[in-house]
Amino acid sequence: MMQTDGWTIVTILGLALVTVITRSFFFLSSKPWTLPDWAQRGLHYAPIAALAAVIVPEIVMTQGSLISTWRDARVFAALAGAAWFFWRRGVLGTIIAGMAVYLPLHVGLGW
Amino acid sequence: MNFPKEPLWRHPEFRQGVRDMAPIAAGTAAWGLMTGVAMVKSGLSVFECVLMTVVVFAGSSQLAAVPLMVAGAPMWVILATAACVNLRFVVFSAHLRPYMMHQPLWRRMAGGYFTTDLSYVMFTARHPKPVPPDDLPTLRAQEASLAGNCAVTWVAWVVPSLLGIAMANAVPLHWGLGFAGILALLGITLSLASSRLRLISAGVAGAAAVAAFALPLKLNILVGIAAAVAVCLMLEKPARPDAGLPKAGEAA
Numbered sequence: 001m002m003q004t005d006g007w008t009i010v011t012i013l014g015l016a017l018v019t020v021i022t023r024s025f026f027f028l029s030s031k032p033w034t035l036p037d038w039a040q041r042g043l044h045y046a047p048i049a050a051l052a053a054v055i056v057p058e059i060v061m062t063q064g065s066l067i068s069t070w071r072d073a074r075v076f077a078a079l080a081g082a083a084w085f086f087w088r089r090g091v092l093g094t095i096i097a098g099m100a101v102y103l104p105l106h107v108g109l110g111w
Numbered sequence: 112m113n114f115p116k117e118p119l120w121r122h123p124e125f126r127q128g129v130r131d132m133a134p135i136a137a138g139t140a141a142w143g144l145m146t147g148v149a150m151v152k153s154g155l156s157v158f159e160c161v162l163m164t165v166v167v168f169a170g171s172s173q174l175a176a177v178p179l180m181v182a183g184a185p186m187w188v189i190l191a192t193a194a195c196v197n198l199r200f201v202v203f204s205a206h207l208r209p210y211m212m213h214q215p216l217w218r219r220m221a222g223g224y225f226t227t228d229l230s231y232v233m234f235t236a237r238h239p240k241p242v243p244p245d246d247l248p249t250l251r252a253q254e255a256s257l258a259g260n261c262a263v264t265w266v267a268w269v270v271p272s273l274l275g276i277a278m279a280n281a282v283p284l285h286w287g288l289g290f291a292g293i294l295a296l297l298g299i300t301l302s303l304a305s306s307r308l309r310l311i312s313a314g315v316a317g318a319a320a321v322a323a324f325a326l327p328l329k330l331n332i333l334v335g336i337a338a339a340v341a342v343c344l345m346l347e348k349p350a351r352p353d354a355g356l357p358k359a360g361e362a363a
Binding site for chain 1: 135155162190203222228231291299302304306309325334340347363
């Protein structure tokens with residue numbers, strides 16, 4: 001167990017500030033403004049892009065490189081979760097279907 | 112705005128927000144638990160882990176920051192990395208602005224701070240259209256609804272995280288329960304995939320983020336967003352009127 005360190009505490013407070021600023025970025029200023037037209041249209045596609053850019057590497061990469069084996073529990077779990085979503089909708093079902101595939105493969109077979 | 116305000120949590124919409132979010136709290140909880148365990152096992156002190164859970168409140172940025180902190184990376188690298196991982200919230204905040212601007216600054220910041228991915232998607236699905244800034248009762252109802260979403264997520268994140276920190280040596284990391292968090296994000300990503308172009312956006316962003324993974328500071332996420340938006344804007348038919356978000360001045 002490590003000692004608590006002052007620099008780390010300051011870093012953690014900085015990270016909290018990053019959370020606040022990024023999450024309220026476009027409503028910090030109360031000056032009226034409008035996005036340019038292309039950005040307004042881009043806003044249709046940006047939220048899903050931002051989420052995909054975070055999760056896809058978490059599913060298909062290990063230690064900074066693309067997985068080179070199909071025996072990876074995450075891929076099958078994500079496919080099962082997505083299949084459930086398109087069949088029935090619902091985020092809870094996606095989690096349960098995904099974990100029902102993930103846990104046996106990952107814990108049982110070590111994939 | 113001098114009407115007497117009852118607290119947000121007494122508003123009926125608060126309960127609606129809680130009901131909307133409750134079914135997926137289990138995924139948040141599993142992710143929180145494993146984040147707590149992972150932080151302790153990386154070598155942060157218990158106090159640091161608890162502080163991080165309670166004040167940072169952002170799973171993916173915590174998981175990106177912890178290894179850098181343990182490795183002794185410079186602070187600006189750690190903060191810049193967290194900011195890139197959090198870029199999606201900057202995008203969400205542009206969308207949420209009309210729901211927020213009737214409030215004073217500190218309440219807008221508090222609202223933003225507590226609004227995670229799940230709350231953003233759940234909230235904008237229930238309230239797809241912003242109302243005019245003078246419709247205060249509806250804005251208040253929306254505030255309460257968002258607060259209900261956020262309350263569930265906060266409890267479902269912080270309590271299991273603290274449990275994970277406390278029981279770090281009893282919960283084996285190799286079970287990979289934290290993958291439930293990725294699956295929750297996958298579910299809400301798919302729920303945003305309401306058109307073919309949005310599916311393309313997700314595909315391009317994911318592929319670009321993988322291809323650009325070697326960039327420092329998690330800039331691959333920025334590359335992914337920029338590539339996807341650029342491709343979708345080019346694929347859009349130029350004359351096509353906007354389908355989703357209404358623009359100011361547009362006659363319905």
